[in-house]
């Protein structure tokens with residue numbers, strides 16, 4: 273079975289909505305600089321970011337969300353995957369608080385399975401929860417995407433991955449067909465991971481349609497071996 277995994281921030285959404293979210297409602301500049309200097313983990317960065325959030329009224333969030341755009345090809349790609357019966361998972365190290373409403377706004381929420389972090393409103397303030405946290409991977413994520421892929425696929429499936437950033441770097445090692453832009457494309461090149469560069473999700477859809485027609489959506493030996501090793505180690 274062919275399966276499609278899509279990153280959200282900077283991939284389905286044009287911008288990194290998570291960064292914009294904390295820039296709007298929290299103390300983004302200072303905390304993000306500290307994260308990039310390696311002062312703490314992504315999980316700790318999210319805990320501090322959530323704790324810095326103030327004045328997050330429903331109206332303010334609605335105004336914020338209204339300004340966020342999705343990739344011009346997002347709807348076409350996802351509705352195409354539904355027509356082709358290719359199960360699609362949005363796999364994000366961002367938060368349900370903005371991903372769910374943005375997918376819903378575009379009528380896409382029911383078409384995809386969603387694996388992401390959650391932001392819970394508690395008596396002591398916002399608390400991030402990371403369902404994909406694992407001790408067995410030390411990638412640049414709070415929720416590692418690797419296990420999301422492994423749990424949702426069989427060993428002989430063909431895994432397609434589309435992403436743009438640091439949080440995708442670990443996941444693509446386990447995927448057969450990779451679409452990458454931005455930092456992820458550079459990181460794939462550096463590590464010798466074959467990938468298709470792309471600009472929009474329309475490019476991705478057109479390449480996938482051609483590959484489906486000519487039968488070249490196939491497993492990648494190194495990716496399958498990596499999946500086998502990861503499953504054995506878990």
Ligand SMILES: [Mg+2]
Pocket residue numbers: 279280281282283435436437
């Ligand atoms: Mg991203």
Ligand SMILES: [Zn+2]
Pocket residue numbers: 409410411412413416417418442443
């Ligand atoms: Zn990882």
